[in-house]
Amino acid sequence: MFALIKKLLQRNKKYYPKEECGIVGIFNVEEAANFAYLGIYALQHRGQESAGIVTANEFSLHRYAGMGKVTEVFKESKLKQLIGNSAIAHNRYSTTGASFLRNAQPIRMESRFGSIALAHNGNLSNAWSIRQQLENEGSIFQSTIDTEIIFHLMAKSKEKDLSQALMNALSMVKGAYSLVMLTKDTLYAARDPNGFRPLVIGKKDDGIVFASETCALDIMDAEYVRDVEPGEFIKVTKSGVESLFPFPKSKNNMCIFEYIYFARPDSLIFKKSVYDIRYKLGQVLSREFAVEADMVISVPDSSTIAALGYSAESGIPYHMGLIRSHYIGRTFIEPSQKIRDFGAKLKYNSITSVVKGKRIIVVDDSIMRGTTQRKIIKMLRKAGAKEIHIRISSPPTMFPCYFGIDIPTKRELIAATHTIEEIHKYLQVDSLAYISHEGMLAAAGDEGDHCSACFTGNYPINVEDNQKSEYQNQKMLFDEYGIEENS
Amino acid sequence: MFALIKKLLQRNKKYYPKEECGIVGIFNVEEAANFAYLGIYALQHRGQESAGIVTANEFSLHRYAGMGKVTEVFKESKLKQLIGNSAIAHNRYSTTGASFLRNAQPIRMESRFGSIALAHNGNLSNAWSIRQQLENEGSIFQSTIDTEIIFHLMAKSKEKDLSQALMNALSMVKGAYSLVMLTKDTLYAARDPNGFRPLVIGKKDDGIVFASETCALDIMDAEYVRDVEPGEFIKVTKSGVESLFPFPKSKNNMCIFEYIYFARPDSLIFKKSVYDIRYKLGQVLSREFAVEADMVISVPDSSTIAALGYSAESGIPYHMGLIRSHYIGRTFIEPSQKIRDFGAKLKYNSITSVVKGKRIIVVDDSIMRGTTQRKIIKMLRKAGAKEIHIRISSPPTMFPCYFGIDIPTKRELIAATHTIEEIHKYLQVDSLAYISHEGMLAAAGDEGDHCSACFTGNYPINVEDNQKSEYQNQKMLFDEYGIEENS
């Protein structure tokens, strides 16, 4: 079966596991489904592939999920069916191409504990070996997502109590998880001991709310209370909120990429303002790699704040040199008579009157494969830019993430396979500079409590060679699975 | 949890388990998906709730399923994705109201045996207790259908070989199953030792085809070879067809209701012509319960053949006194300003010029709750019928079926709770007669090899009191499960 790896990987690129997600949990709030809907709407940037909500009343769980964005998946009639005062919800990162509805979260199971639903943000780095072991012991799997092993471990736990069984299960998995779990009468929330992914607690009237980012609290009119701490296990029932720290204490390793690109700038992540850190990244970058120019522009929208910081620090005026279209739908029809740099054109256009004859600093947040940047540079050149200097507000991305961010494989990461000089040439720019690792940490206010392994390769938990290949194996599994669709 | 039974049963009638189904299996036929589609199209009368196909090529299984009729679920683009030369397919009985896509068959699992898909017609009478035991041992369930336990038993079997593991699993279940199971390279077919439900083998070019009824072979241009025998276990690979009888020999108990109502009249069922038996049922009924009248009519379409037999035997001319509409879709909008006997009117209309002033014998195949018959009688009376004599081509239906036919609960079966005299009055007819049990067996050519427990209560396999209540428990489980939908 492993002999087919290459072939399969080439064949079915689309079933690549992408685990970035937004999650929400709600307890004791009327119309919980409606608020869960608002919550994952605010977290839409964390995943556009699928959306799902499970609600609970005292009798049953009620689940609805579908492929697409939150407002596409949920219609009023569906939300009305999702009765109950507690809920969990999830949205999932968008892939290009088909994907499985069966993989849409929250997932749900029937077991000796009754009906349980779970929504998970992160990536379990030992999922593959646990899955193999479980299969050998007679477990059967319905989905291809790592999250499903938590259910199996819980169901097979010797513990009689569900809380204990969940803690038991979590103590066996490695990697990143921020999760919420729902039964008829209880809402659980947990964050892995390293605290890779964010999770916050809010208060709404007499109820409790959990969410990946504070922007979800804002839209629900809920008040931010505090972060769920790394390693914390929270159980919410009618009797109140219980907080436990059942796992061995670990160093914190919060994902620095959340600041750089992933989170919304109006959110607090790991208790800090995303906006502030991005602005500082731009300032540091300007100090580290100054260059004479007529203007600073950004690749909207993700790098705009860093560009503002760069502009403020350097005194070089900020302009919108590129405009971004927000109307791209799920499918876009490409004329067979090719348009040059078609993909980039659908998303961006340069503003000729701004850039013509100008020396331009383009601030971007990161370079993965470099293909889009190359097209944007060409677009700016065609519009008449005289000089183009690229400044990246993160160090070169050289290593895959095993903890929940979708970073291309090493083979595809341009910084993993090329020198900076080669990238400079490939992009056809006048200069190229990345923020230093130290600069980035300083901007983020790091106290040794972040994970920046995608830049350094220093994975905070031991991801040995065989475990890395496990990750490859997981991908292969998804390929093996073939097509799975429902109407 | 059991204390809520009544309440739940009332609340959520719609999640009632209805397990009648049509199944198809195909091996070594090009475009297997297209032929599977034709097969379940021909078996559409066995289930209109959902339809699904799984195909296999040497690398993977490919599955597509949806709610609705075969031609609603499958579009050309979907069938094209279902590549491979082998396939299994399934359609499921229509319920009124919402139902679970997750329960749509063929079901599929990932396990130590790789990807496996299974389609099942029947009802496992000890599913509930096995499920409870499996849950206690740590298994988790994704659906609420009994079929899923076969997967679990197989996965937990000590056998290394999949064939052995499947035989192992089947040896532990009781009740009715005709099933097909597919892996990347093998197609299995099996029928329970009692042979409750039908399953036939056909030949198409160099390939092998299985189907619930021969009408599915006809549409595929496949040739009927023989029935899969009760207790037979068949394994089809590229090396050929293997037939085993691994289970303890049992008396045959083929479902007599397939002849009376369920199967298509152009099919052979249990090696006999459904048309011939229905015609004989009408003849026997005429001999047993003659009455003077001007015409014989049927409740189209299911009782037409019995009515023709009754007419032929009695010499009383057959007429179409009722016409049936075939355009009813999945939802029908009822005016709030009620129309009398609305539901019956959507389906039937009486032909006044035929029935006015006439003495009429109405032949019907069975009476469950009696409500539709009562409305039809009123319609005929309103159209001017002078006398109405009902003749039923089966004995009074008094007992639920635990082997795969959806018969209402005893509480709802009018013959279980009322005397024939009371039914006579309720229907407001001039006379009412059911065929005798002996008459029915004679028409069916019974040699002690049929199950007629829905008329007698003599269940061929021991369905003890606690097992009967198990069945109730299963229903309750479905209620507990709450809503489960996908877009």
Place this chain on the structure above:
Amino acid sequence: MFALIKKLLQRNKKYYPKEECGIVGIFNVEEAANFAYLGIYALQHRGQESAGIVTANEFSLHRYAGMGKVTEVFKESKLKQLIGNSAIAHNRYSTTGASFLRNAQPIRMESRFGSIALAHNGNLSNAWSIRQQLENEGSIFQSTIDTEIIFHLMAKSKEKDLSQALMNALSMVKGAYSLVMLTKDTLYAARDPNGFRPLVIGKKDDGIVFASETCALDIMDAEYVRDVEPGEFIKVTKSGVESLFPFPKSKNNMCIFEYIYFARPDSLIFKKSVYDIRYKLGQVLSREFAVEADMVISVPDSSTIAALGYSAESGIPYHMGLIRSHYIGRTFIEPSQKIRDFGAKLKYNSITSVVKGKRIIVVDDSIMRGTTQRKIIKMLRKAGAKEIHIRISSPPTMFPCYFGIDIPTKRELIAATHTIEEIHKYLQVDSLAYISHEGMLAAAGDEGDHCSACFTGNYPINVEDNQKSEYQNQKMLFDEYGIEENS
């Protein structure tokens, strides 16, 4: 432009005008939309291509229409928007392939008379020349249906009063029309002086109902009052019902094909029972063309009643030798690896146990192109039929209809281009006979008041050569129109 005829006709066969339709009009009935919906549901056999309803309250008209069957087009939410106590509705004959939503009736216009909606069953034989004249005078057209010219003629009429303008318009068109027209406060109904197509009046509570056939009255719980008479013009307002006969008196020419095939057997058409006439057609046919045989069978469902009549008259028992599937949806996917006689197989299957070794009389209602019959004969032969005798309950169909029935062009009509002997050979039957023209008229109780031009070519209104070619021109127009679709 006419030079392209052949090319275009070949290219775009699908835009062939097919004008059979069912219509409904309702005045002063609460929830008029719901009852209009029921009415066209009962008339579904008259057209499955599109369905539409327009309602009126005192302020405005409300329209909803779509492609497909009534239950596919209308959902509860849509019906709820169609407020008002009066309504007209329409469904249209199903064509194979794409068709225009813009042609869906009821059509609607804005003019000096305000908003008006109209639904029409029939075919205006001088539509093409009127349309050309109107275009030359500066009228613009939105659809390709003949019905639209009534609107233009009405709008251009010198009459100030809408009733007068409509009468004016109708006096200028030739051909067949049974129509209903709705404004905010008035419902009109009219039938052409020849009375080609049916239209009945019913009473529902305090309201008035019009429908193509009485079966639509039955489902609405409305009472049949009488037929709208040929040449009658009815105006219904709150003040009451006015009946006028404003057109020159003409001989009646009711369409005899409605009895033979088109109408529902539970309807009264032209004051007669369709069932009774079909039965008599079978009886006459049996007297005219007796043959020794073991059984009579029908091609279900349309010829079953004639077959029963044939069987009764001949004393040869009636059997169901063919079964018909009612599950065919709008699109059916054909395997590329062809199945013999695929199309017929989707719809029919022979019952081997019935026909094997038997001499069979197959009664059918008509032969158009003969292709389906040929496939059915082959199917019966393969099932073992010893002799096959075809009996047709109408004379040879040899001429197109210009008055609202979709009969293939002369080129395609097998009886127009072949002798009976040649058809006999083509069908590969042991004998073939058509009912005589006199026999048909006798069965229909004709008093010189029917149109049977499709059998004789004697068109009741002068359809001269150039007018016949006009009809061709109309078809060409539809081809010229190109594609017109909406999402």
Place this chain on the structure above:
Amino acid sequence: MFALIKKLLQRNKKYYPKEECGIVGIFNVEEAANFAYLGIYALQHRGQESAGIVTANEFSLHRYAGMGKVTEVFKESKLKQLIGNSAIAHNRYSTTGASFLRNAQPIRMESRFGSIALAHNGNLSNAWSIRQQLENEGSIFQSTIDTEIIFHLMAKSKEKDLSQALMNALSMVKGAYSLVMLTKDTLYAARDPNGFRPLVIGKKDDGIVFASETCALDIMDAEYVRDVEPGEFIKVTKSGVESLFPFPKSKNNMCIFEYIYFARPDSLIFKKSVYDIRYKLGQVLSREFAVEADMVISVPDSSTIAALGYSAESGIPYHMGLIRSHYIGRTFIEPSQKIRDFGAKLKYNSITSVVKGKRIIVVDDSIMRGTTQRKIIKMLRKAGAKEIHIRISSPPTMFPCYFGIDIPTKRELIAATHTIEEIHKYLQVDSLAYISHEGMLAAAGDEGDHCSACFTGNYPINVEDNQKSEYQNQKMLFDEYGIEENS
């Protein structure tokens, strides 16, 4: 009929005519439909209610249109059906609530000139009186859009030649039109003599392209050639391009609101860069209404460029104090348990870490009703803003537009009914200032060639009282029309 105005206007607010649109015309470009699709995709900001494309080959026109955004309406299969090398396309402004598919452009007609399709951006100010006159002469209307009268006038023109007839029709209408019109072999483009709305010409390979803005040329890889001049009439055939100026010469009155808000900043409008003018508006505003503050923020995305100009001129740093969500779909489900300022929250969120304790200048482009601004101010206050100063980069909007921009009625325009002091209080800000009229004109480089009637009430073409009420009448007509929908 006019007596009902108030009632109707209140009842059916949603059928308000909103005529902003984007248009595209393509001639002699392979796959014209695909490029038309790209063109209206780039013009999506000009209308999100409906989208339509008509293509032409030598035989026929082919049309497809639907409600929604371009990528929602057009799927690959639909575009493939739209064959031909010429095309016109259109998208239409989004209204909240239902609207008519029948009003979707391009509209199409059949007439003595054959099939013609037309797409129009603008508003014909004498449409109502022409429509009434046409109705009185017997014309019938299918839609409620003013554009339809051009078809009628053309069809009724005495001219034999289509070009002449179109010029004839255009000479009779008053108001704003930029339009493209397509027949089987010719593409027309025209712009009204005042030049209210933009229209540009581009070159793509050997073909010609028209579009509302240059951003549509960019995405098609077409080169900007020049503007279609006010009063210019262009005819494109295989023989070449003809340019005529058939209408009486008029002063130019280009819409200044296109610069301020409507057009895309990467477009040239009326030969000028939208970006440059917006930036200058901000600069002028800063000079006119300076205030001490800590930061300048914008209400994204439309006022960002003016805010950058304000910031640059004032030296006060620009920050993103508000973030905007781009994921809002067509329907959004509001919890019944109200959230404060729900609507604004779905679209905007304030960034607390940015605004807390700060004195903020909020630059916005215009104030219509003021409701959204008020909510945004509250949001910023809640986030801790110390002072809030609003600066508007256009003068107070006080008058409706009769030339194609959707500005609320006078009753709803806050500046038409309140003093600036009152608005200041209503918005609860520390200061409020609008750019001066002169300042705006200076920024726009006006040479007396713009229309700014929405600020001054000086309509460039005589819109007398009765004509203004005509506009009201038109709206009423739309209300009268009732519901019109298709599935």
